[in-house]
Structures are given as C-alpha cells and as structure tokens.
Amino acid sequence: MHEIAIRMTRRNHNAFVHLLGALESQGFDIGELLITKDLHEILKTKPKLVLYSFFTEEIWNVQEEVKLLKEKTNALLVAGGYHATAMPKHTLNHLGFDIAAIGEGEELIFQLLTVLKGNRFKLSENLLHIRGLAFYLGGKFVFTGFARVDDFAKFPPFAESSRLIAPVEISRGCPFGCYYCQTPYIKGFRMRHRPIEQIVRYSKRMRDMRYITPNAFAYGSPGGILKLDRLEALLKALQPLRKEGRRLFYGTFPSEVRPEFIKPETLELLLKYADNRRLAIGAQSGDDEMLKAMHRLHTREDVKQAVEYMIEYDIEPVVDFIVGLPNESEESQRKSIEFMKWILRKGGKVRAHYFMPLPGTPWARCKPSPLSEEMKKFLGRMAARGYIEGSWGVQIELSKRLQRLIEEFYEESPSYFGRVKEVC
Numbered sequence: 001m002h003e004i005a006i007r008m009t010r011r012n013h014n015a016f017v018h019l020l021g022a023l024e025s026q027g028f029d030i031g032e033l034l035i036t037k038d039l040h041e042i043l044k045t046k047p048k049l050v051l052y053s054f055f056t057e058e059i060w061n062v063q064e065e066v067k068l069l070k071e072k073t074n075a076l077l078v079a080g081g082y083h084a085t086a087m088p089k090h091t092l093n094h095l096g097f098d099i100a101a102i103g104e105g106e107e108l109i110f111q112l113l114t115v116l117k118g119n120r121f122k123l124s125e126n127l128l129h130i131r132g133l134a135f136y137l138g139g140k141f142v143f144t145g146f147a148r149v150d151d152f153a154k155f156p157p158f159a160e161s162s163r164l165i166a167p168v169e170i171s172r173g174c175p176f177g178c179y180y181c182q183t184p185y186i187k188g189f190r191m192r193h194r195p196i197e198q199i200v201r202y203s204k205r206m207r208d209m210r211y212i213t214p215n216a217f218a219y220g221s222p223g224g225i226l227k228l229d230r231l232e233a234l235l236k237a238l239q240p241l242r243k244e245g246r247r248l249f250y251g252t253f254p255s256e257v258r259p260e261f262i263k264p265e266t267l268e269l270l271l272k273y274a275d276n277r278r279l280a281i282g283a284q285s286g287d288d289e290m291l292k293a294m295h296r297l298h299t300r301e302d303v304k305q306a307v308e309y310m311i312e313y314d315i316e317p318v319v320d321f322i323v324g325l326p327n328e329s330e331e332s333q334r335k336s337i338e339f340m341k342w343i344l345r346k347g348g349k350v351r352a353h354y355f356m357p358l359p360g361t362p363w364a365r366c367k368p369s370p371l372s373e374e375m376k377k378f379l380g381r382m383a384a385r386g387y388i389e390g391s392w393g394v395q396i397e398l399s400k401r402l403q404r405l406i407e408e409f410y411e412e413s414p415s416y417f418g419r420v421k422e423v424c
Helices: 013-025 039-045 056-072 082-086 088-093 106-118 125-129 183-187 196-203 228-237 239-243 264-273 288-293 300-312 330-346 373-384 392-409
Strands: 004-007 033-036 049-053 076-080 099-101 133-137 140-143 278-284 316-323 349-354
Touching: 004 039, 013 033, 013 049, 013 106, 033 039, 039 056, 049 106, 056 076, 056 082, 056 392, 076 082, 076 106, 082 088, 082 099, 082 183, 088 099, 088 133, 088 140, 088 392, 099 106, 106 125, 125 133, 196 228, 228 239, 228 264, 264 300, 278 300, 288 330, 300 316, 300 330, 316 330, 330 349, 330 373, 349 373, 349 392, 373 392
Parallel strands: 004 033, 004 049, 049 076, 076 099, 278 316, 316 349
Antiparallel strands: 099 133, 133 140
16 A cells, blocks of 8 residues: 555646656655546555645636545645745645645655655654755744755666656756746756766666757756757757657746847757757747846847747747736837737737746746736737737636735745745
C-alpha cells in the first residue's frame, strides 16, 4: 500500500514530472509513490502523505479536495507551487494544508520526504533544518526560509524509471521583473541554463521536442542580452534528433520570446533549425506609458519591429495582450485596440488576457481597470470571428475573486531575493 501520494493535474504535470526526476536522482525510490490524477484513487488508498502543487487561480477547487481528504483520510497534506510560496499562511490556515513548501523544490522535496518517512509522517522539530518550509509547530508559525537551487541542472527533467515526461526546462529566472508576473520573484532575476549536452540527452525521450523557458532566444545569456552563438549551438546540437524524425518546436508554447530578441539573425536560426513557423511574443499593451508602468522594459516599436520581421520571414506572430491593466485609461485601451488591429492586418494572431492580480508580485494589490465599451465590442467581435484567442472573458470574473482573496488574506510574500516591492 502506498504511503505517499502525488495529486497530479493537467496544470501541475510538468512541475511534478521534474520533481520526480530530482527525487530519483537523489536516491529516492519513486516506485513508493502513488502518482495519479484521480482524487478518488487517493481517497481509496488512504495514504499517510499527499503532495499538491497549484497556482492561486486553482485554490477554490483545491480547497474542496482538501476538505474531502480531511473527512476521509488522516493524511498529512503538503502544498507547493506558486500559491504556497506567495501565501503560505493562507495555504495553511484557510486551505487546510499542514505544510507549505516555499521556493524551488528539487532539494526540499527529497529532504522533506526523507524526514517525514523517518518520523512516521508527523510534524516535528526535525523539519526545522529543511530550508523552504512553513508550518505550525506547538501552535507557533514557523518559516525556515526561501528554498533556492543555484544549479537546477544538477537534477534531470524527468525520472529515468518513469514513463512520465514533460517539456524540458532549459532556462530558469528572468531579469526583467514585470510587475504582474510571479516568475522573477520566485525563480530569480538572473537566468540559469541547463547545459546543451544535457538538453540533447533528455530530448531523446520526446517525439516533439518542446522546452520551458521565459525567453527562448535568451538561452546562454544572463537574460537581458542575446548570445547568438550559444543559441545557435543549442539548436544545432538538436539537429541529429530531428534527422531521426523528431520535430523541434522552439519559442512557442510552453515558451515565448521577448519582442526585442526577434531579429533577422534569430529568425534565420529558427528557419534553419526548427520546425515551428510561429512564435509567441508578449506585447501586453499598445501604449508605451503602460509598458513603462508595468516594467516591461521594451516599447511598442520593439513589438512592431518584431512583427514586421516575422512577417518578412513568413513566421506567424502570436502576440499576447493584457487588457484591464491597473490605471489603464480609455485612451490607453484605444491604443491597444489600434495596435491589435495592425497586427491582425499584418497576418498575426492576438491572444487577449484580462489583468489578474497575483500574490508575490509588485502589482498584487493593484486593481484592474474597467474595459471601455470600445474594448468590449472589439474583443467580442474579433473573438466571434476567430481572430482573437484567449480567456479574457472568463478571467474578468476570476480577477474579481483574486482581488477579494488578496484584500481579505493579504500577506507579505517571501521571494527568491528578499522582499517584493509593491508599486500600487
């Protein structure tokens, strides 16, 4: 009978696949784990420990599952992921978890499971020596510090003994610090990269080679500059695998490319070495003032130039916008509408998202702006015609729930580098 269960979902699949690789590489027998997407299987098995990982947007579903687990099992419940890191007290006090894992989990999860197994799955002072935990001991809240992994490439992206695979995380961290994004505050401001030979080795297990990185064309650099030789070295090293019949998708889902990294020389590499003929880039706004306000550190002209380069090279631009940004005026929204129209006329695609305040970011307590009538009509009309993708309509209601959550349960979030500076 399994004593430890992992609650897998579509959204946490990649994270847990990577953590299984980290566990196995440190000597943990992952055959001991019940790994399942079926909550009823966990309820039936009645393990002594259940591991979760989730985003803030998922907490309401998670809360219902935790209630069931507490009613039907005596399992110790551990939460990791972005929400547990950004709001550990809420995770413990209101979601009902016993332990919140804070930060990067590769070393933390091995140490935690080892200690809990040796202590019959009870909270004890032994946990105080593990960095990256929040829990209550003797009625007192304990936080052991933010867990950081300086070299995530020490750990394989998936377990050798498991058939579970996921896109390989090739880079971690982001230097730009956009105010709405959790990534740099949890993963750090300097990009770290998996070595090329390791990427090639693990890519052999994928039929379609896909990668996780906040900025695909920044491979090999600290993040803010282009190192064309390193980027080409990576793409070139993957070519023998393409010749074996695998396809290489680079700079598209689940990754993207920053617009200022779209240049003739990078697009030529894509055409030469990759199979995708579309790229995902973030514009986020058509107004330079809003781009400056959200700390994007690029301009509307950078996006415009990127789109023109892609059209010239017959590569389809898929451009993300966030609407309803904090302090966004009707005039600012009008500029975004005009920019979206220009992209569509050029032959690109637009993905629209509604601003959602996320804990652990400088804009966590910022309020979204209402959409102008012009913006509502434009998005609705373009979506009906299939020209605009994205979940902006659903996200309006979700954004309201997130605002209420943060207003009621706000806590200062731990982060990779220290305190997150709020700008609202």
